[in-house]
Amino acid sequence: MSTSTLPQLTPKDFASDQDVRWCPGCGDYSILAQAKKILPEVGIPREKIVFVSGIGCSSRFPYYVNSYGFHSIHGRATAIATGVKVANPELQVWVVTGDGDGLSIGGNHLLHLIRRNLDINILLFNNRIYGLTKGQYSPTSELGKKTKSTPYGSVDNPLHPLSVAIGAEATFVARTLDVNVKHLSETLLRAAKHKGTSFVEIYQNCNVFNDGAWEYATSRETKDDTTIFLEHGKPLIFGKNRDKGIRLKNMEPEVVQLGGDIKEDDLIFHDEKAVEPSLAFMLSRMRYPEFPEPMGVFRSVDAPVFEDMVHDQMRQITEKQGKGDLEKLLNSGDTWVVS
Amino acid sequence: MICPACKIDNIEGVDECDSCGEPLTQEVPATLASELEDSAAMTALSDVASPAPVKVAPTATVSEVVDRLIAASASCVLVVGPDGCLMGIVSERDLLYKVADRYEQLKSSPIHEFMTPDPETLKPDATVAWALNRMDVGGFRHIPIVENSRPQGVVAVRDLLAHLSRHYMPAGS
Numbered sequence: 001m002s003t004s005t006l007p008q009l010t011p012k013d014f015a016s017d018q019d020v021r022w023c024p025g026c027g028d029y030s031i032l033a034q035a036k037k038i039l040p041e042v043g044i045p046r047e048k049i050v051f052v053s054g055i056g057c058s059s060r061f062p063y064y065v066n067s068y069g070f071h072s073i074h075g076r077a078t079a080i081a082t083g084v085k086v087a088n089p090e091l092q093v094w095v096v097t098g099d100g101d102g103l104s105i106g107g108n109h110l111l112h113l114i115r116r117n118l119d120i121n122i123l124l125f126n127n128r129i130y131g132l133t134k135g136q137y138s139p140t141s142e143l144g145k146k147t148k149s150t151p152y153g154s155v156d157n158p159l160h161p162l163s164v165a166i167g168a169e170a171t172f173v174a175r176t177l178d179v180n181v182k183h184l185s186e187t188l189l190r191a192a193k194h195k196g197t198s199f200v201e202i203y204q205n206c207n208v209f210n211d212g213a214w215e216y217a218t219s220r221e222t223k224d225d226t227t228i229f230l231e232h233g234k235p236l237i238f239g240k241n242r243d244k245g246i247r248l249k250n251m252e253p254e255v256v257q258l259g260g261d262i263k264e265d266d267l268i269f270h271d272e273k274a275v276e277p278s279l280a281f282m283l284s285r286m287r288y289p290e291f292p293e294p295m296g297v298f299r300s301v302d303a304p305v306f307e308d309m310v311h312d313q314m315r316q317i318t319e320k321q322g323k324g325d326l327e328k329l330l331n332s333g334d335t336w337v338v339s
Numbered sequence: 340m341i342c343p344a345c346k347i348d349n350i351e352g353v354d355e356c357d358s359c360g361e362p363l364t365q366e367v368p369a370t371l372a373s374e375l376e377d378s379a380a381m382t383a384l385s386d387v388a389s390p391a392p393v394k395v396a397p398t399a400t401v402s403e404v405v406d407r408l409i410a411a412s413a414s415c416v417l418v419v420g421p422d423g424c425l426m427g428i429v430s431e432r433d434l435l436y437k438v439a440d441r442y443e444q445l446k447s448s449p450i451h452e453f454m455t456p457d458p459e460t461l462k463p464d465a466t467v468a469w470a471l472n473r474m475d476v477g478g479f480r481h482i483p484i485v486e487n488s489r490p491q492g493v494v495a496v497r498d499l500l501a502h503l504s505r506h507y508m509p510a511g512s
Binding site: 011012020023024025026029030032033034037135146147148151178179181184185207208209211 | 344345346347355356357358359360361362376377379380381465466468469472475476477478
């Protein structure tokens with residue numbers, strides 16, 4: 001008897017026949033290329049992968065991946081993805097959203113997907129601007145930001161996506177950058193393999209409407225001192241010469257110089273498996289210029305996933321009460337005829 | 340070589356784009372961005388800006404600045420301190436709004452009293468598209484090009500218009 005094996009897919013198999021319509025030089029190209037690169041490694045056939053997006057530049061993503069896709073409505077990708085996953089848990093579901101679509105228009109739906117812990121991968125492209133509508137301030141735009149909709153500078157406190165995700169107790173939380181393609185692909189792969197909601201914030205440059213928003217974190221001259229790469233079980237060390245670290249002082253993080261009295265053992269050791277999310281939340285609040293901004297996996301814990309629980313419950317109730325009758329349900333209780 | 344996807348220039352011979360990771364060893368469908376879009380998003384200001392801006396000291400008088408503007412057919416001057424760092428900009432609009440009706444009275448006053456201090460600046464590698472956005476948001480027509488606090492040039496809306504009009508191809512042409 002012969003055994004059939006699935007053909008090994010390549011990144012090219014995930015390229016669609018659609019022309020990519022992002023601005024030349026946009027950071028989205030990098031994220032698309034890395035997604036296509038890791039999808040074959042995930043080992044799920046194309047017909048079992050769905051990309052769901054809302055509205056915005058990032059939300060054109062499903063057109064460019066040769067899988068199932070849904071370019072849906074503004075801010076509602078998370079709600080639609082929830083329905084897709086619950087209806088068919090065998091699908092691998094990705095949500096592609098931006099800082100405006102995901103945190104403003106869709107902020108509410110995002111929280112509920114995360115707290116329910118559906119096995120869905122959320123990629124939030126954060127460029128700190130509304131790019132598709134030509135440069136209005138977004139929920140992640142910094143205080144004082146001058147844009148077409150804030151000509152005298154924004155007075156809104158920005159949201160910090162990872163703080164929001166950890167606040168809703170996301171089981172997998174990570175941050176990466178569009179220009180660090182190796183770290184980006186590793187992070188996407190880990191997100192894909194996590195069972196439960198994976199939330200990945202990607203620092204993405206909009207070279208037309210918010211150029212250089214992440215320059216401090218990406219420039220060769222500054223990035224070693226402005227970012228810190230998290231490794232599970234390792235101390236928080238950073239700097240061009242890897243001579244600086246983060247330690248706790250009175251429950252607050254502080255930057256310290258290694259050497260002299262301060263040893264590596266005095267520093268915070270990263271624990272992405274910590275069930276209590278406080279350490280991850282503290283890391284998400286470390287922001288430039290006071291702190292180096294953490295990159296990598298903040299949190300990766302196991303927890304029951306929503307769709308499994310929904311289907312288990314349905315199975316148990318069906319065993320007890322028999323299969324339901326939708327027609328009967330619709331006509332039960334108070335019904336009336338509109339003439 | 341130029342990545343056909345993101346348009347970043349890569350070292351010759353690399354297998355994949357250093358910026359976006361797109362494979363460079365196989366034929367990649369060309370982007371559909373128009374020449375106008377490409378040129379706006381990828382052209383550096385150093386290629387379009389005036390490399391020799393008119394520079395004056397903060398102590399230069401209003402009448403000296405006006406004379407320099409006329410002589411150079413320029414529409415702004417950069418005010419540069421003794422250390423070579425940019426202090427401000429004086430555009431035709433500054434002179435019109437702050438000086439014009441009192442020219443005789445103010446022509447001997449130092450120009451730093453009328454300049455726009457600490458103007459928004461861009462680096463030489465900033466793009467045409469980004470400069471257009473900043474002019475649109477800020478409502479100004481000149482942006483000094485600065486590297487390490489030293490002015491390297493100035494880009495005027497006229498420079499951008501000239502660049503874009505050279506790359507503009509009406510649909511169907």
